[in-house]
Amino acid sequence: MIHPVHDARSASRSAQARLDEATGLAMALDLVIAGTLIAPLRGRTPATLFGKGKVEEIGRLCEDVEADVAVIDDALTPVQQRNLEKAWQVKVLDRTGLILEIFARRARTREGRLQVELARLSYERSRLVRTWTHLERQRGGFGVMGGPGETQIETDRRLLAERIGKLKRDLLEVRRTRTLQRAARQRHPYPTVALVGYTNAGKSTLFNRLTASEVVTEDMLFATLDPTLRALKLPDGRPAILSDTVGFISDLPHELVESFRATLEEVREADVILHVRDIASDESEAQAQDVRAVLERLGVDLEERRVVEVWNKADLLDLETRQALAGDARRVHPPAQLVSAATGQGCEALLATVAGLVDDAPPVAAHVPPGDGAAIAWLYRHGRVTQRTSDAEGGVTLSVRLSAQALGQFEQMFPEAEVRV
Structure with missing residues (x-):
C-alpha cells in the first residue's frame, strides 16, 4: 500500500x-x-x-x-x-x-449492480491500450492495414461502447421508475429525510436506531451500497420516510458519482438532509468537507436546503469532550445534534429537530363532526396534532400542522369537516 x-x-x-x-x-x-x-x-x-x-x-x-x-x-x-x-x-x-x-463486490440490488458495472466499464475503457500483448494479431495479407492488436482493440472498444450504452439506457429506466415512485409518495404527503455522510460514519446504525430496522451494519468502509427506505415515526406527529444512502469518500471516482446519480437523487428530493459525521474522528472536519464537495457535484445547494449535522459516536468521547461539543452544537450553522447511534443518546432530540423542520406550516383548526373517526385518524396520520378538544355534541376540534398539499387533500376527502386557518 x-x-x-x-x-x-x-x-x-x-x-x-x-x-x-x-x-x-x-x-x-x-x-x-x-x-x-x-x-x-x-x-x-x-x-x-x-x-x-x-x-x-x-x-x-x-x-x-x-x-x-x-x-x-x-x-x-x-x-x-x-x-x-x-x-x-x-x-x-x-x-x-x-x-x-x-462496489462491485458489495452491490446487491439490480440497480446497484447496473451502476457499478457502468462505472467499471467507463473506467476500463481508458485502459484499452496497445500494449495488451494477448490481443496481438499478425499483420495479414490482402492489403490489411494496421499494426499488432489494433483490430482487436477496436473491436473491444466497440463492444464496450455498446455495453455502456445499454447500461445507460437501463439506468434511465431506473431513474424513470424512481421518479414515478417519488410521485406516488408525494400523493401521500409524507416528508422525506435523507442520510448522507462519509463512509463508516455510522449512517446505517443511526438508520436502524431511528426506524427500528435491521439494515446490515459493519465497522467497515462502504458497508452500505444499495439505498434503503423505511418509515420514520416523528414524535407526536405524522410519519416520514428515511433513506439511507451510499457513503461518500475523499476523491470519490467521477465514474461512481455519475453512475450513482440516479440513487443519490433521493438526496436532492429530500425535505431534510441529515449529514452524519463521525465526531470522534480526528479527520471529522476534513471528511465533512469531502461530503459537501460531493453534494455540490450533485447539484445540492446546502445553503438553500434544510440540513442538520448529526455528530455521531458521542459514546466514544470522554465526558468533558462531550459537554464541550454539546455547547458547540448549539452555536454552529447549520444546526447540529450530538448523538450516539449505538446507545441512542440524543436520538429523541434529533427526531424533535427533524419534526420541527418538516412541520413548518402554520397550524389550522379542523372541526370534525361527531362520529367521523376516519377524519380524525387521517389528520393524526398525515399531520402533526398539537391540541385536541371535544364539544358537548361529541364533535372534535384539532389544532394540526399540515402541508398545503395535505390540507387540500383533507378538504377534498372530508368536506363535512370545517377547517379554519
Whole structure:
C-alpha cells in the first residue's frame, strides 16, 4: 500500500490518516497488507507518477514482501499503471480501481449492480491500450492495414461502447421508475429525510436506531451500497420516510458519482438532509468537507436546503469532550445534534429537530363532526396534532400542522369537516 503525498492533497488531513483510510479500503476487499509506505512527491512524473529512485525503492519493497498487488492511493493514468506493472512485475491497482472493486463486490440490488458495472466499464475503457500483448494479431495479407492488436482493440472498444450504452439506457429506466415512485409518495404527503455522510460514519446504525430496522451494519468502509427506505415515526406527529444512502469518500471516482446519480437523487428530493459525521474522528472536519464537495457535484445547494449535522459516536468521547461539543452544537450553522447511534443518546432530540423542520406550516383548526373517526385518524396520520378538544355534541376540534398539499387533500376527502386557518 503506497500513499503518494502531494502538497495540495496533504493540506486538509495528515498523510498517515490518508494511508490508514486506504489500508481500510484494501482490507474491505480482503487484501492482506504486507507493507505500507508514504511516498513524498516533488512532482508528478508523467510516465510513472514517481521518480526513478522511488520506483526502484518500491520495486524492492514489493519483492521483499512477495507482493501480488501494489495499491497506489492515487489516480493513475493508463500509461502510468502499465509502466509500474512492468517495473514491479505485480498487478497495480489505483484508488479508483480499488473503490470500484469494493462496489462491485458489495452491490446487491439490480440497480446497484447496473451502476457499478457502468462505472467499471467507463473506467476500463481508458485502459484499452496497445500494449495488451494477448490481443496481438499478425499483420495479414490482402492489403490489411494496421499494426499488432489494433483490430482487436477496436473491436473491444466497440463492444464496450455498446455495453455502456445499454447500461445507460437501463439506468434511465431506473431513474424513470424512481421518479414515478417519488410521485406516488408525494400523493401521500409524507416528508422525506435523507442520510448522507462519509463512509463508516455510522449512517446505517443511526438508520436502524431511528426506524427500528435491521439494515446490515459493519465497522467497515462502504458497508452500505444499495439505498434503503423505511418509515420514520416523528414524535407526536405524522410519519416520514428515511433513506439511507451510499457513503461518500475523499476523491470519490467521477465514474461512481455519475453512475450513482440516479440513487443519490433521493438526496436532492429530500425535505431534510441529515449529514452524519463521525465526531470522534480526528479527520471529522476534513471528511465533512469531502461530503459537501460531493453534494455540490450533485447539484445540492446546502445553503438553500434544510440540513442538520448529526455528530455521531458521542459514546466514544470522554465526558468533558462531550459537554464541550454539546455547547458547540448549539452555536454552529447549520444546526447540529450530538448523538450516539449505538446507545441512542440524543436520538429523541434529533427526531424533535427533524419534526420541527418538516412541520413548518402554520397550524389550522379542523372541526370534525361527531362520529367521523376516519377524519380524525387521517389528520393524526398525515399531520402533526398539537391540541385536541371535544364539544358537548361529541364533535372534535384539532389544532394540526399540515402541508398545503395535505390540507387540500383533507378538504377534498372530508368536506363535512370545517377547517379554519
